[in-house]
Amino acid sequence: MLRVVNLIVDGYLDLRRELARQLDHWQTELLKPRARYVNWSSLLDARLSLHQLDEICEDQRTAVQDWIDALETWAMPESSAGQRDLDLLKVRSRDVREHIERVVHHVRRLEQSTETAVQMHFSVQSNRTNDIMRTLTALTAVFLPLNLIAGIFGMNFEYIPLLHKQDGFWWAMGSMTAIAAGLVALFWRKRYLARTGGGH
Template sequence: MDIYHVNNGQVAPVPSPIAQAPTQGFLWLDATHDEVAADTGAWREAVERTTGVHIYDPHLTDVTNLSHPSYFDSTQDYAMVVFRKLALDGNGEPETAEDMVRKRKIPPALTRLATRPVSFLLMENALVTVHATNSRTIEAARNRLLEHRNKRDGAHASRPPGSPYELMLRLLNAMVDQYLALRQPLTGQIDRWQRALLNPRNPFNDWSALLDARIELRKLDHLCEGQRDAMQELRDHFVDSIDDSPNSRAKDLMLVRVNDIMEHITRVLNHAQRLEATIESAVQIHFSAMAHRTSEIMRTLTVITALFMPLTLITGIFGMNFIDMPLIKDKAGFWITMGMMAVMVVVLLFFFRRKRYLDDQGRDGER
């Protein structure tokens, strides 16, 4: 477990175990799921010795649960937030063989929707984070904090977080921004599927991938709803717990940050719902186009059948086994019959044209 002390714009690593908790500033205790799962009791004792706060057994179980959804809970001593972030480095939840086979069929933009939980234990003067190994978001935040040790204050220098609340909200904001970055590749993939669905020359056969993509988008929809609910409860906790009089400005800043995170989550949620609706619309248009093409084929076959029905009738009549029939012994009988059949075809075509049975075909031919 790594421990950092943030105080008055200064960030310093603290050796573990810490002898005495600092009276100014706050501590950031960072651990991985593997470290906590290796010995949960020892980890809880180390956190309690450093912060003076005892973590309850249900929350300790939640911290080590890799399948836990986004969640918020609070006690008198601390508040707990579980937030599911994108597993950008591929270290997501354990997958079954069926999941691996299915994800190989999904485009890369959708396979990036694998997630894993990050747990925050928010205390008065400390923030405890538990995440998967090699978390890029946590690593980037740690590096930015450590860079403040070698920077002088300047007009454009960014300041380190002033409280555990602010540090947690910065981390949450970075995690939500990862979802916002997925909007463009997801939209591009859906657009490619739309063009493939409406391409009459190449029949669309990748239905399993399309169904799996819809399932992934539905999972993203549920994921964002859980994240938004957790942030709403966190916002209510800020409103109820932070005193108005001495920290009114700090409270306003925290609420602004929470509202910004919730707005980002809502944007991702709306985008996922739009993509899901786009897939459904594209599938409906695809089957409508197929039905239209089938209708055109059936109409063409009907016209051909209608043209040949009188001709078949004539040939059937002249094929009867009668001795005396008109035009049978006439030298011009064959040509007279063929002329009559041609005239009937022309008359039927003219009739079909007047009835607009061939209008669509005529316009398609002009195009």
């Protein structure tokens, strides 16, 4: 019986390796800087398989632990051969339990690494969105005073300074260019228009 359980757990180890290979692939896809499409259904199927494997191993570990507890209640054999056989049975039972616990440990480590990869994926997406919004806000701030100047000179007043002067247009364009260049330089210096070094 212990050999059969041990063979079953060996099969779980092979399944764990396959799931680990799949999850490594998904982690690589999730952490790509330009990743836009992720096959979430396949990732969720892999996580569901991990949960099922965890539950099965927990049930088997409980059953083997109950078996080990039952062995402790057996009467001590009178012969030395019987005593040796009972001790060997206890040792093999503990080996099977440790084998199952090793599979459970690996499965839970894979689950944690997958959760970490998903959280890092959304963190990267959030940082990218923040960069875009910051850039758009800085550009809006650059064009806001230009719109103000254009709106002032577009008013229907007969007397506006520089409006009827020959070089008024060039003064307005020069001031708008200077303001825009100054704001761009300021925002670039404060890294509002610079990309962060997060692999973007």
